[in-house]
Amino acid sequence: MSSDAADVQRVLNGDVDAFSRLVDRYYERCARFAVRMLGNRDDAEDALQATFLRAYRSLGKYQERDKFSAWLYRILVNQCRSLAARRNQRDRVFVREEALLLNAPDRSPSWTGEDEEFVQRVLAELDPLLREAFLLKYVEEMSYEEMSTLTGVGVSALKMRVKRACDRLRARWERIKDD
Amino acid sequence: MTEDDINSLDPDVQWIVAEARRPVTMDVAGRERLMEAVRAEAQPGRGALEWMFSRRTFEIPPFAAAALAAGLVGIGVVSGLLFHRDGQQADRPRAEVAEIPQLPGSIAPRAVKFVLIAPQAARVSVVGDFNGWDVSADPMTTQGADGTWTIFVPMQPGLHTYSFVVDGTHFMPDPAAPMAPDDGYGHKSSVVLVGGSSL
Numbered sequence: 001m002s003s004d005a006a007d008v009q010r011v012l013n014g015d016v017d018a019f020s021r022l023v024d025r026y027y028e029r030c031a032r033f034a035v036r037m038l039g040n041r042d043d044a045e046d047a048l049q050a051t052f053l054r055a056y057r058s059l060g061k062y063q064e065r066d067k068f069s070a071w072l073y074r075i076l077v078n079q080c081r082s083l084a085a086r087r088n089q090r091d092r093v094f095v096r097e098e099a100l101l102l103n104a105p106d107r108s109p110s111w112t113g114e115d116e117e118f119v120q121r122v123l124a125e126l127d128p129l130l131r132e133a134f135l136l137k138y139v140e141e142m143s144y145e146e147m148s149t150l151t152g153v154g155v156s157a158l159k160m161r162v163k164r165a166c167d168r169l170r171a172r173w174e175r176i177k178d179d
Numbered sequence: 180m181t182e183d184d185i186n187s188l189d190p191d192v193q194w195i196v197a198e199a200r201r202p203v204t205m206d207v208a209g210r211e212r213l214m215e216a217v218r219a220e221a222q223p224g225r226g227a228l229e230w231m232f233s234r235r236t237f238e239i240p241p242f243a244a245a246a247l248a249a250g251l252v253g254i255g256v257v258s259g260l261l262f263h264r265d266g267q268q269a270d271r272p273r274a275e276v277a278e279i280p281q282l283p284g285s286i287a288p289r290a291v292k293f294v295l296i297a298p299q300a301a302r303v304s305v306v307g308d309f310n311g312w313d314v315s316a317d318p319m320t321t322q323g324a325d326g327t328w329t330i331f332v333p334m335q336p337g338l339h340t341y342s343f344v345v346d347g348t349h350f351m352p353d354p355a356a357p358m359a360p361d362d363g364y365g366h367k368s369s370v371v372l373v374g375g376s377s378l
Binding site: 119 | 185188189191192195196198199200201203205206208210212213214216217218221222223231238300308311312313315324340344347
């Protein structure tokens with residue numbers, strides 16, 4: 001039995017601290033995906049909270065034959081999708097307020113420099129489907145088969161999304177050089 | 180070197196990948212808030228309402244369920260329509276949603292019946308904000324050869340967005356329900372109001 005599966009069993013037997021170990025094991029990796037996918041830490045934290053809480057509530061359904069990380073990631077990806085969809089709706093409603101904030105400085109204490117900000121911006125310019133596929137492939141280093149299982153999308157469609165994402169990122173970079 | 184190898188990427192894209200792989204720093208209080216929320220939860224799989232959320236609880240024969248919905252509730256039935264919202268005649272599957280109260284009180288979860296007629300489909304599931312848009316969470320079942328797929332899903336009262344997923348990849352909105360705003364992923368979805376008087 002893997003350490004993940006053992007901790008899941010401990011949680012189901014009433015040991016909540018075992019879930020803390022699962023959180024410690026996967027929080028940072030999930031946080032990276034959520035931040036890259038959603039573009040800011042506030043939304044990413046919401047996604048993480050929702051992901052781990054949903055995982056906790058659903059632990060009874062977790063099948064040991066599945067990798068816990070893949071099971072958790074499927075929840076995370078879906079939570080990011082739901083949150084992004086809600087954010088799109090919210091952004092349409094509060095477009096005027098957002099316009100006022102466009103020039104406001106980022107006061108997040110965890111901002112680490114221009115490179116991160118630049119990467120976030122070019123990723124944010126990608127269509128969400130392309131961004132998701134690109135991040136799963138090259139940042140989370142999943143195989144196309146793993147991505148297909150996780151998203152329910154066929155391998156060939158995922159390869160196309162990743163290729164388009166790379167093409168658009170390269171084109172964006174070229175425009176920046178020209179500027 | 181394979182097509183998947185990062186070294187096969189354009190150097191500029193490689194740089195973006197390298198930067199995106201860097202760990203992100205999150206507010207440490209966020210993890211503490213998470214564990215506080217977890218400790219406030221009931222033990223997973225041992226909750227008092229677990230029976231309500233067990234899928235087998237809702238394995239009710241379709242006709243019996245429909246009669247129950249009509250006889251006990253008489254509300255919340257949105258019939259499958261022969262016409263789309265744009266007025267074109269439907270030549271694709273139609274769907275209906277019925278809801279059945281399981282407990283008294285306005286906050287009690289409801290069992291919502293989703294129905295999709297899709298004779299050509301090999302498998303169908305319903306996804307939405309209630310199951311994290313997880314394609315594998317709520318697979319629908321079909322009986323007979325008429326291609327009627329059904330499932331009962333326990334849902335909290337309120338407005339929910341959902342979609343059907345045919346054969347694992349094809350997202351389709353419910354032609355009998357109002358459309359939800361674009362989710363940004365190219366998936367059109369529908370809206371259902373659970374526990375309300377109308378849509």
